Amino acid sequence: DGGITQSPKYLFRKEGQNVTLSCEQNLNHDAMYWYRQDPGQGLRLIYYSQIVNDFQKGDIAEGYSVSREKKESFPLTVTSAQKNPTAFYLCASSTASGRADTQYFGPGTRLTVL
């Protein structure tokens, strides 16, 4: 089955801890994205990567970091510098850059900071 997997589905973390959210895709997509969604709001872009070993900041990158060592994987680390990390995190991937209609979303990780 082709698709995007995100793990874990739910994540709880204590204030001051770093946490890494996993995103894996077997669609052979070049581009991958991380979004954050807060209640009553749309998605906001955190980071995106168009090719392995390269990534760019989105609109709300502060307090987050990413890596893209493999085409299939784009993990997101939420650091202690992120002031309000409780949110729903969505990972997406797409085929060649510039094809927004091919952007396919994973099931999401809900992060709660206690």
Next chain:
Amino acid sequence: EDKVVQSPLSLVVHEGDTVTLNCSYEVTNFRSLLWYKQEKKAPTFLFMLTSSGIEKKSGRLSSILDKKELFSILNITATQTGDSAVYLCAVEISSNTGKLIFGQGTTLQVKP
């Protein structure tokens, strides 16, 4: 600053009603406008619009774009309870990045 605004933010209708969801945008480099349906988890793609005045249609859903007035509408006719979801509008900006600016979403509840 690029922005996308959706209205209304929430809507409650009864089965069989027709609804119209609105999306307006102000962006520096418009490439396309997309509509998604989100039921609890991952958004699923509905339409992509690039040209003004050309209606896209899929079953009971249709959408149209007005690039002069900078807005789009999503129509759902003969609504069903399964249409209950958050509907997201997004604008793709610039070239070759797939970067999307999302609106806040419209929460639609369809009552039996």
